[in-house]
Amino acid sequence: MSSNNPASSSGGGRESSGLLYVVLLCVLAAFALLVVALVSTQILWAWGSVALSVVGAAVLLLDWQRRRRAGARPPVSEAAVAGKTVDGGDDDSDADPQEDEGGPGESQATGDLDSVATGGVRVGTNRDDQPEPAEEDTDAADALVVSELTDEVLVLDERPRYHLAGCAWVGDRPTIPLPVDEARQLGFTPCAACTPDAKLAAAARK
Numbered sequence: 001m002s003s004n005n006p007a008s009s010s011g012g013g014r015e016s017s018g019l020l021y022v023v024l025l026c027v028l029a030a031f032a033l034l035v036v037a038l039v040s041t042q043i044l045w046a047w048g049s050v051a052l053s054v055v056g057a058a059v060l061l062l063d064w065q066r067r068r069r070a071g072a073r074p075p076v077s078e079a080a081v082a083g084k085t086v087d088g089g090d091d092d093s094d095a096d097p098q099e100d101e102g103g104p105g106e107s108q109a110t111g112d113l114d115s116v117a118t119g120g121v122r123v124g125t126n127r128d129d130q131p132e133p134a135e136e137d138t139d140a141a142d143a144l145v146v147s148e149l150t151d152e153v154l155v156l157d158e159r160p161r162y163h164l165a166g167c168a169w170v171g172d173r174p175t176i177p178l179p180v181d182e183a184r185q186l187g188f189t190p191c192a193a194c195t196p197d198a199k200l201a202a203a204a205r206k
Contacts, residue, residue: 019063026056136190142201150179167194
């Protein structure tokens with residue numbers, strides 16, 4: 001800052017004052033020559049007045065340019081701390097590299113949830129994005145038997161299949177117990193993973 005270097009400030013002030021004195025002398029001399037030219041009616045004095053006026057204008061221009069350069073160049077003490085933090089380090093030198101890449105929790109949330117090796121969480125058989133199991137291929141005889149049974153099966157909300165208890169696909173999903181004949185009347189179809197129609201029909205025949 002300029003207040004940190006009083007010698008340079010006073011030197012610059014003295015230089016500016018000296019230039020202003022030069023300009024003032026040029027103006028006074030040019031005015032005097034102009035008066036002499038008017039009194040003596042000699043054009044040579046008028047040209048001298050013009051020349052001194054040009055010199056004064058040039059001095060003023062040089063002083064203006066010097067002041068502009070001095071104002072545009074910041075002091076060394078300010079430039080040294082422009083890209084530094086208060087403690088002297090770079091702004092981002094102490095940044096935690098894990099902040100840009102996300103912490104462990106974020107990696108697990110955005111990573112492959114089925115991969116334990118990548119830090120994800122192994123998910124069981126109750127993932128909602130698992131594909132729906134295929135429909136069991138029930139023959140006509142088993143379908144006729146099952147349609148008259150009241151054995152309990154399990155259905156899931158907004159899912160088209162009905163299942164037996166312990167179906168691997170169901171896992172720990174929330175289920176609704178229904179008699180199998182009612183489940184069929186409501187439009188549910190048997191699950192190919194646990195084959196409820198075949199098992200219930202075989203149990204009924206025994």
